[in-house]
Amino acid sequence: AQTVTQSQPEMSVQEAETVTLSCTYDTSESDYYLFWYKQPPSRQMILVIRQEAYKQQNATENRFSVNFQKAAKSFSLKISDSQLGDAAMYFCAYRSSFTPDGLTFGKGTHLIIQP
Amino acid sequence: DTGVSQDPRHKITKRGQNVTFRCDPISEHNRLYWYRQTLGQGPEFLTYFQNEAQLEKSRLLSDRFSAERPKGSFSTLEIQRTEQGDSAMYLCASTLAGHNEQFFGPGTRLTVL
Numbered sequence: 001a002q003t004v005t006q007s008q009p010e011m012s013v014q015e016a017e018t019v020t021l022s023c024t025y026d027t028s029e030s031d032y033y034l035f036w037y038k039q040p041p042s043r044q045m046i047l048v049i050r051q052e053a054y055k056q057q058n059a060t061e062n063r064f065s066v067n068f069q070k071a072a073k074s075f076s077l078k079i080s081d082s083q084l085g086d087a088a089m090y091f092c093a094y095r096s097s098f099t100p101d102g103l104t105f106g107k108g109t110h111l112i113i114q115p
Numbered sequence: 116d117t118g119v120s121q122d123p124r125h126k127i128t129k130r131g132q133n134v135t136f137r138c139d140p141i142s143e144h145n146r147l148y149w150y151r152q153t154l155g156q157g158p159e160f161l162t163y164f165q166n167e168a169q170l171e172k173s174r175l176l177s178d179r180f181s182a183e184r185p186k187g188s189f190s191t192l193e194i195q196r197t198e199q200g201d202s203a204m205y206l207c208a209s210t211l212a213g214h215n216e217q218f219f220g221p222g223t224r225l226t227v228l
Contacts, residue, residue, distance in 0.1 A: 037219075043221070044222065046219070047216050050215055093157070095215070100212070102148045102163055102174075103158070108156075108157050
């Protein structure tokens with residue numbers, strides 16, 4: 001079974017600074033998808049960024065980028081120019097390419113933005 | 116609003132009662148997923164449907180949990196004989212087959228007294 005580990009329960013960053021959230025995963029599969037989801041307080045979960053394992057190029061979405069290290073099974077999220085609206089729980093998630101089953105999530109990282 | 120909706124948003128019940136939650140996916144989405152999220156944890160996958168077919172249900176937590184999607188549109192999740200350990204947020208998500216992004220609803224928060 002696949003597992004996703006987020007080792008940082010909480011991170012804090014000054015507004016306008018850069019922060020990196022860590023995620024490692026364990027799988028025996030060769031092809032899969034990785035995601036970062038954001039869950040603001042009392043609001044629904046939204047997708048921040050996704051990465052296909054067969055793509056070597058790291059995904060980027062505006063201020064959000066990932067560092068995908070397939071051999072190390074690492075998938076970190078970098079948030080540049082942090083904004084107050086970035087404050088939320090961030091979840092790393094995995095999905096197999098071979099079955100359309102649900103996502104496997106990590107425990108999450110609570111991101112605090114200091115004004 | 117064309118997003119995923121869930122009803123009710125909050126449910127308080129007494130131990131031993133049955134509860135049913137409803138999820139309305141984005142209209143053209145044929146896959147629908149249910150997750151449970153307990154405090155301090157990430158969502159845990161429970162089951163999913165493609166159209167009206169329930170393709171994975173081995174992850175349902177016990178035989179007290181069941182889900183339906185009778186016409187391939189909305190879905191219901193029922194918990195029978197609720198226990199205090201069932202207190203959690205129940206999330207629904209939908210997507211179109213062949214697409215990777217799952218769109219989540221706001222969740223139903225269940226409290227079992």
